[in-house]
Amino acid sequence: MSDNRPIGIFDSGVGGLTVVKEVAAAMPFENIVYFGDTARVPYGSKSKDTVTKFSVQIVKYLLKKNVKAIVVACNTVSANCYEELTKIFTDTPIFEMVSFGVKAGLEATSSQRIGVIGTEATIRSNAYERAFYDAAADITVFSKACPLFVPLAEEGWTENSVAEITSEIYLQELLDKEIDALVLGCTHYPLLLNCIHRAVGSVKVVNPAVRAAAEIKTFLSTANMLAECVQHDRKLSFFVSDFTAKFNRISKVVLGKAHIAEKVDLEV
């Protein structure tokens, strides 16, 4: 038994490409359809209502593409709208990032003191805190919104002094709490991995997408929903709500190849 329909992955913009990277690496035969809402990015500074409305439009679009499962790459959507999405769309498995970030974070910490960074909307939602406290009573979670990380990553300033100092300013507060693991609660943040590593020293840095890809593979395998192991190349398809050169540039940085995205209009 196999299922060659694509996996749908979506994000507010280009950041979700870091999730595509991990899913594509873990499941080399899977077709993937990606949607990035580049016309309305960023979600992280917007309200729950607005982000929910946008997400529902995108899931409907992906379902029209005949996807077998949906991965909410965006942590802001994961943190604010996942329950709503699973209530509306009951026929398709939907995965989100927060639960995988929590599982990986719990494995990484020894001191039970964990830091979480994300967008304003993700941090304000307290979704990571709630999930951590539900999973482990003895954990202490410290969270911090880092709104400049997304524009820095998109500007390509991932290694310069501005990225260094910004990382130090944002992360010092978490270091003062003596965390020993840090969850990257935003798909853009793996692009700043080197700076973040330097800023936090020996603290273990956790990218939820790595764990997500492994667990989604297990789920699809158990459900007999993995694609066939065929010789020809699987297809990665990219759709965006606005076309900008940034997509090509960042897809090259993240995926090693400048993929072309097709522009589609969801607001019709």
Next chain:
Amino acid sequence: MSDNRPIGIFDSGVGGLTVVKEVAAAMPFENIVYFGDTARVPYGSKSKDTVTKFSVQIVKYLLKKNVKAIVVACNTVSANCYEELTKIFTDTPIFEMVSFGVKAGLEATSSQRIGVIGTEATIRSNAYERAFYDAAADITVFSKACPLFVPLAEEGWTENSVAEITSEIYLQELLDKEIDALVLGCTHYPLLLNCIHRAVGSVKVVNPAVRAAAEIKTFLSTANMLAECVQHDRKLSFFVSDFTAKFNRISKVVLGKAHIAEKVDLEV
């Protein structure tokens, strides 16, 4: 003869409040209706088609508010969509920022070497260059997109080392060209005025909104369209497409008072 209908001002988000400030100061009896597209901000990294679509929706909304004139505070819209807007909406005077920035820039320069900074979309449009070259044959214009300035201003990092270094990195290229005047081609940038001043030293810094407010006043006066000089307070009304605490915080910084904005939905 007088006209007490409000002046409509719009921007992609909260940045246009710096234009409200200048218009309100120059015309103390005018009612003002402001719309900030906070659900879809920023415009500066988006395509002309997308920004035009959003702008048309907003102008229609302001016209329903019975405005007598419209001020396109957003430089990205001014640079990319002004002609389109004046073709569609022929019954209401519409003002944009670029022409005022150019007039003020030409008065500020002695060396005829001028710098312009703005969002990616504003700079990519070459609207400032074209307007400068149309106005003065002997001028030389150097432009530079500064995409991190908007998120820095919104984060409130307007005086720290990150803002300092970012200003120095972005503006050094223009200083190397020996400009003697710099036009702030984005409504957010006046929030970073101190850092920008320090980075450019003796170069004159031009805020187009100051000139815009003076010229709009002259236009309304000539057309007998100024509001009556009444004793009671004029009304400033604020509408946004998404409600966030940021609006209150930045309105306090810019206008000296935390105004409350009403959330409205344009995408229906």
